[in-house]
Amino acid sequence: MSKAKKTVALPTADKFAALVVSDIHAIDTDPTSSSAASYVSARQIAADTIKDPLGELRNTINSGVPKPDCIICPGDLADKSNPSALSYVWNELSAIAKSLGDVPLIATPGNHDLDSRFKISDYDARGQIMAVRPRVPWDDHRNYLEFWAEHFSIRRVGPARIVALNSAAYHGYGKSEKSEYEHGRVTQRTVQNIEQRLKEGASDCGFNILVCHHHLVRNNEISEVDYSQMVGGDELLAMIGCGSYGTWLVIHGHKHRPRLFYAGGGGSAPVILGAASFSFNVNQDATNKSPNQFHLVTLDSRKAEAIGQGIAGEVRSWDWDYGRGWRRAQQNRGLPTRAGFGHRGDAASVALAIDKLLREKNLSSINWPELVSYIPTVDCLLPQDAELLRQTLKSRFGLNIIDPEGVPLQVGREFSGVANAYKTSA
Numbered sequence: 278m279s280k281a282k283k284t285v286a287l288p289t290a291d292k293f294a295a296l297v298v299s300d301i302h303a304i305d306t307d308p309t310s311s312s313a314a315s316y317v318s319a320r321q322i323a324a325d326t327i328k329d330p331l332g333e334l335r336n337t338i339n340s341g342v343p344k345p346d347c348i349i350c351p352g353d354l355a356d357k358s359n360p361s362a363l364s365y366v367w368n369e370l371s372a373i374a375k376s377l378g379d380v381p382l383i384a385t386p387g388n389h390d391l392d393s394r395f396k397i398s399d400y401d402a403r404g405q406i407m408a409v410r411p412r413v414p415w416d417d418h419r420n421y422l423e424f425w426a427e428h429f430s431i432r433r434v435g436p437a438r439i440v441a442l443n444s445a446a447y448h449g450y451g452k453s454e455k456s457e458y459e460h461g462r463v464t465q466r467t468v469q470n471i472e473q474r475l476k477e478g479a480s481d482c483g484f485n486i487l488v489c490h491h492h493l494v495r496n497n498e499i500s501e502v503d504y505s506q507m508v509g510g511d512e513l514l515a516m517i518g519c520g521s522y523g524t525w526l527v528i529h530g531h532k533h534r535p536r537l538f539y540a541g542g543g544g545s546a547p548v549i550l551g552a553a554s555f556s557f558n559v560n561q562d563a564t565n566k567s568p569n570q571f572h573l574v575t576l577d578s579r580k581a582e583a584i585g586q587g588i589a590g591e592v593r594s595w596d597w598d599y600g601r602g603w604r605r606a607q608q609n610r611g612l613p614t615r616a617g618f619g620h621r622g623d624a625a626s627v628a629l630a631i632d633k634l635l636r637e638k639n640l641s642s643i644n645w646p647e648l649v650s651y652i653p654t655v656d657c658l659l660p661q662d663a664e665l666l667r668q669t670l671k672s673r674f675g676l677n678i679i680d681p682e683g684v685p686l687q688v689g690r691e692f693s694g695v696a697n698a699y700k701t702s703a
Contacts, residue, residue: 294574352389570611
């Protein structure tokens, strides 16, 4: 595969934020039933929004979640291609997008959004998802036609270039229909067509995002054997990870297991955000201990420049607690309240730099914003690296990180003043 050599410019804005709502699996039956597939239903039972994840999302956004530049839904809007549920959830999401200032609403179809088992139609697996308005993947007629004909579409949203990929394009087709709808697929031809479009496209898009439903890398963290990853995903990752078209963030859904990691490869390998399920009934999957979550991912060009990387930012997450509503994510389930990304070195070297800084300045503690100004990589660590940093600081240097709500406030050996101040303000 040819590799175009071009200079990728910095973005025209410092930040780009996307609200990620994935795998809603909306139904049209009683969502309070123990056998319900989802907590979101076209049949509204609970008048109280703290029992309705989608209704409570509006309240949570209005209570202090930073305004996103777009809403991204990586598939499985409805459960088992339920027509009324699909229409209901898409109308609700459209209303939320409008309430945020008419931000773009971007979606890719999941396996549940296609009638690949032909329970609704005898011949048209994709008719329902193609019929919803506003259109999927976005409400633009040319891009809509391109997506359903070419299986992908590329659109500029502010400073971001977003590729929407239909990883369920062949569901309901193929020699073996059953085996085809059990996994995602991107063909070599589609990968080549995407690359050609990237070559022809503007080079001033510093933020690059690929949205799809199926995961491109097999999830080896789950207990059951995973064969549902995207066929051809390795080739797609290699193409966008070559460095010629910027550094990419991949956002996908499907497995309901939130994770944040770097794809294999060189220094330009994509960052991958596997989104949690927004509202699939967690009791329906005994092997999955992950909570329902939604995420706010922010790409930050200043952070990337500060740490010498092509991409950096953070992911904030919220957990669904039935009867209490959306809450800041817990540290030991799913993605934490805040997770960084961008730094690709080891956490031990960051810990060493922190200890050295405190010793050189003769400090027993330092506030987090000041620490970040000296060592910006500390704010760009993946969850597993952040945990390793915490352990290394404590075991090797006797230092602790105080983060009472999952967001770091200070590092040092003495926190009584900060802790008391926090308790007073709380």
